Amino acid sequence: MGNIGEIAAELGAAATDVEATRVVALDAMRDGQRTAQDVAHVTAGTNRSEPGAVIKRLHAACARLEEAVRLMGAGTRAISDYLAQIAADIGVEALAPTSEQSSDRGFGSRLGRFHRELTRRSEDVFDITGKGAKIIDDLANQPRPTIAEVRVPETISAPPPQNPGADQVATATLVVGILLATGLEKTYNTMKRIWRRRRRDDRAE
Amino acid sequence: MATVGEVRAELERLAEHTRGLGQTVRRCHSDLEEAAQRVNAVSVGTENLNLVEAIARFRAADRMLTDAADMFDEAADELSGYQASL
Numbered sequence: 001m002g003n004i005g006e007i008a009a010e011l012g013a014a015a016t017d018v019e020a021t022r023v024v025a026l027d028a029m030r031d032g033q034r035t036a037q038d039v040a041h042v043t044a045g046t047n048r049s050e051p052g053a054v055i056k057r058l059h060a061a062c063a064r065l066e067e068a069v070r071l072m073g074a075g076t077r078a079i080s081d082y083l084a085q086i087a088a089d090i091g092v093e094a095l096a097p098t099s100e101q102s103s104d105r106g107f108g109s110r111l112g113r114f115h116r117e118l119t120r121r122s123e124d125v126f127d128i129t130g131k132g133a134k135i136i137d138d139l140a141n142q143p144r145p146t147i148a149e150v151r152v153p154e155t156i157s158a159p160p161p162q163n164p165g166a167d168q169v170a171t172a173t174l175v176v177g178i179l180l181a182t183g184l185e186k187t188y189n190t191m192k193r194i195w196r197r198r199r200r201d202d203r204a205e
Numbered sequence: 206m207a208t209v210g211e212v213r214a215e216l217e218r219l220a221e222h223t224r225g226l227g228q229t230v231r232r233c234h235s236d237l238e239e240a241a242q243r244v245n246a247v248s249v250g251t252e253n254l255n256l257v258e259a260i261a262r263f264r265a266a267d268r269m270l271t272d273a274a275d276m277f278d279e280a281a282d283e284l285s286g287y288q289a290s291l
Contacts, residue, residue: 014243021236042215050287061276068269075262082255
């Protein structure tokens with residue numbers, strides 16, 4: 001792993017993958033709960049012990065999945081915190097949408113401002129992933145899906161997950177990663193110009 | 206009132222569905238393991254506590270996913286066994 005920009009991009013990508021996995025696990029958990037209900041319905045009235053054991057095992061599996069979902073969310077938040085630290089170090093944290101803000105109504109406009117500022121700062125900076133600009137465009141121009149649109153089928157009436165903002169955390173993580181990369185490139189280029197100017201000045205003296 | 210044949214058919218369908226859940230959760234396990242390895246590769250260079258925490262969480266989640274997948278498989282086998290005994 002090379003510079004901090006590459007690290008940030010890699011972490012953003014990994015967090016996004018974990019978030020996708022978390023959504024699948026959450027769906028599987030709800031599916032398991034429905035399956036347990038179906039087993040109870042189909043075997044209602046029997047005096048055999050097997051159905052009860054199956055239902056108990058399905059619920060235990062769902063409890064494990066629930067814990068896994070919670071842990072994955074906590075992990076992506078830890079990554080987001082790390083990226084936020086770097087953003088604070090280089091003074092660009094004010095622009096990056098946070099996980100808390102991702103649930104606000106102003107998230108879209110905040111992301112839009114971030115996008116414009118990113119574009120302005122990136123005039124002479126290459127895009128580290130080659131896809132960063134497109135990702136930012138997509139995020140800024142498309143309506144942000146609600147949690148219900150993302151992962152709650154209509155047939156499900158289960159309670160909401162313990163960490164409903166984690167998918168937005170992953171998005172914010174990715175955005176912060178791209179911002180870090182461009183911000184650091186900009187800083188590096190600025191420092192390079194200053195050093196060159198100083199060298200020219202020294203020679204002139 | 207459902208016939209025994211209908212109950213058996215429904216139990217077999219539920220057993221297959223439960224096996225599918227086990228496979229889905231195993232894929233989650235593989236995907237999470239891969240992501241955790243990527244974060245781990247980055248953390249070696251940074252030695253940041255947040256990344257160490259993230260890796261620990263992912264690994265704990267991975268163990269939970271493995272347990273859940275095993276339980277779904279066992280539940281599927283038990284359902285098939287019960288269905289066959291009817």
